[in-house]
Amino acid sequence: MKLHLPLIALVVLLGFAPLVLPTFQVTLLNYIGLYTLVVLGLVLLTGVGGMTSFGQAAFVGLGAYTSAYLTTTEQLPAWLAWTGGSPWLALLIGILLTASLALLLGALTLKLSGHYLPLGTIAWGISLYYLFSTLDGLGGHSGVSDLPPISLFGMALDRGNKIFYLIWAILLLAILITQNLLNSREGRAIRALKGGQVMAESMGVNTFRSKMVVFLIAALFASVSGWLYAHNQRFVSPTPFGLHMGIEYLFMALIGGVGSVWGALLGSGILTMLKQWLENLLPQLLGSGGNYETIVFGLLIVLLMQRAPGGLWPLLMRLVPARLKPRPDLPIAGDDAPGLSRRTLPAAGQVILEAREVTKRFGGLVANDKMNLSVHAGEILALIGPNGAGKSTMFNQLSGVDVPSEGEVLFMDERVGGKTSRQIARMGMSRTFQHVKLLPGMSVLENVAIGAHLRGDKGVLAAALHLDRTEEAELLREARRQLERVGLGDYLYEEAGSLALGQQRILEIARALCADPCLLLLDEPAAGLRHKEKQALGELLKRLRGEGMAILLVEHDMDFVMGLVDRIVVMEFGQKIAEGLPEEIQSNPAVLEAYLGGAEINEHA
Numbered sequence: 001m002k003l004h005l006p007l008i009a010l011v012v013l014l015g016f017a018p019l020v021l022p023t024f025q026v027t028l029l030n031y032i033g034l035y036t037l038v039v040l041g042l043v044l045l046t047g048v049g050g051m052t053s054f055g056q057a058a059f060v061g062l063g064a065y066t067s068a069y070l071t072t073t074e075q076l077p078a079w080l081a082w083t084g085g086s087p088w089l090a091l092l093i094g095i096l097l098t099a100s101l102a103l104l105l106g107a108l109t110l111k112l113s114g115h116y117l118p119l120g121t122i123a124w125g126i127s128l129y130y131l132f133s134t135l136d137g138l139g140g141h142s143g144v145s146d147l148p149p150i151s152l153f154g155m156a157l158d159r160g161n162k163i164f165y166l167i168w169a170i171l172l173l174a175i176l177i178t179q180n181l182l183n184s185r186e187g188r189a190i191r192a193l194k195g196g197q198v199m200a201e202s203m204g205v206n207t208f209r210s211k212m213v214v215f216l217i218a219a220l221f222a223s224v225s226g227w228l229y230a231h232n233q234r235f236v237s238p239t240p241f242g243l244h245m246g247i248e249y250l251f252m253a254l255i256g257g258v259g260s261v262w263g264a265l266l267g268s269g270i271l272t273m274l275k276q277w278l279e280n281l282l283p284q285l286l287g288s289g290g291n292y293e294t295i296v297f298g299l300l301i302v303l304l305m306q307r308a309p310g311g312l313w314p315l316l317m318r319l320v321p322a323r324l325k326p327r328p329d330l331p332i333a334g335d336d337a338p339g340l341s342r343r344t345l346p347a348a349g350q351v352i353l354e355a356r357e358v359t360k361r362f363g364g365l366v367a368n369d370k371m372n373l374s375v376h377a378g379e380i381l382a383l384i385g386p387n388g389a390g391k392s393t394m395f396n397q398l399s400g401v402d403v404p405s406e407g408e409v410l411f412m413d414e415r416v417g418g419k420t421s422r423q424i425a426r427m428g429m430s431r432t433f434q435h436v437k438l439l440p441g442m443s444v445l446e447n448v449a450i451g452a453h454l455r456g457d458k459g460v461l462a463a464a465l466h467l468d469r470t471e472e473a474e475l476l477r478e479a480r481r482q483l484e485r486v487g488l489g490d491y492l493y494e495e496a497g498s499l500a501l502g503q504q505r506i507l508e509i510a511r512a513l514c515a516d517p518c519l520l521l522l523d524e525p526a527a528g529l530r531h532k533e534k535q536a537l538g539e540l541l542k543r544l545r546g547e548g549m550a551i552l553l554v555e556h557d558m559d560f561v562m563g564l565v566d567r568i569v570v571m572e573f574g575q576k577i578a579e580g581l582p583e584e585i586q587s588n589p590a591v592l593e594a595y596l597g598g599a600e601i602n603e604h605a
């Protein structure tokens, strides 16, 4: 089922709602719409991006108070006088103010990791809350009243059933924008934030920028919700923008399903209705007034986290038959489309990667000792050695993940040390990982398309407005092409996490190829592969070599290495003990001694 069908159904239902429902229910729906807008931001920020924020209510307050101040103050400062009490111009100022503050707060807090980030959001959430009650002109704890209603096409939205349409139109637009964004090049970068940052950076994604984007969007959604809230209530006071409300928004996200866009609506709806219902029911049941609903909520949340940590939306989706499930829109360009531009590969034999006297020390331990090696275009070089020989450490120096203590690594005649993974990816080096790094819940096709990140340039705005479709179709076609090339063409729409380990390794190679590299670094590509898969991988790597690609692999499987590579570098105790053709290495006494105490290398080492 196409993804916008549920949207159309919802629009029709909502169109009739204020005409048939009693005022009280319309008011409830208005609140659900306002809360969902904030929670939608949290889904992006927390559920998708993996950054927990307790401070969203403060951004709601910022939007609300900005409009309250601008539309009720009689003598505005001269530089703001042009807003003339218009809620729409106040919205514009609110958006600009929120964006500026979000950029500042994001720059200060988003680099924090672990529990420091949520603590940071609590800190600025509390600061903003106190600012609302302290700043001159904002009415202190009693707040600001008599806000004008929003006018639209000359009609004052002064009643719940009128502003209803504006609230829900803005919310549906936000849902659409969020869906569009998530199903795009930028969206894949955002979805990689939770659990895939190292991989994403090595594919050229600027993960800090992606974090900033979701933080900004979440703040703007909250601020617009605040603006609507203020003009719906026609009154603002600090209470609804405090930390407790920040926590309540998180609860809504958690109940609905913090990773799903529609979960935001479900969570806000359930919490709002349930709260209302419990507020009425519990005092009657218990025979006295009090905040019993908060206690019941606490218990319900604990229960939910035990039983359905992913929230209710994923549970509901499990009940829906596969053919009715909403499918993301994944356009794939036809074969007649022009295709992405490709890098010109260096001439065969040209030195692409060179390690010069690379030494790496960890305290007193010398993991790499004056290592020299070079990789040429159109060549497969294997780096082998017994466990602990220093191969992974060398791999890290070569790929720029780590900087040598002494010596240097040159890639395409430029120093690798000190460059970011992104810069190195842009130069044409692409890699796989010893421990597979992919996004298990994302489709195989989209996982591989992350590799093509640097081959597109459409940004957030283009994605949100769906103006990126041609480029997106090209990127996905490239991902499909690489998947077909490595033999995973039948698995495009499977979840990557459902593939066998061997297939996941192959997926990583397809992803690396999607970047159109001139050098492939493969960390134990044959580990976990069955015999036939290894043969197929060997054939693929030979084909790539034939096309002029340089390939460096670290590998333990000697059968695989000996039948495939052009040259081998052998390491032991951090040093190079041999270098040469496979047949030379197989009979090199030093190598035989290092590996098997003298036996010939022809089995798995």
Ligand SMILES: Nc1ncnc2c1ncn2[C@@H]1O[C@H](COP(=O)(O)OP(=O)(O)OP(=O)(O)O)[C@@H](O)[C@H]1O
Residues within 6 Å of the ligand: 362, 365, 367, 385, 386, 387, 388, 389, 390, 391, 392, 393, 394
């Ligand atoms: N970050 C680190 N801090 C301290 N010691 C390290 C670090 N990384 C690696 N080492 C040490 O450096 C030596 C080489 O390790 P490395 O992982 O590079 O070997 P390897 O050849 O890749 O081994 P394996 O085949 O088992 O993966 C080992 O003694 C290891 O304990």
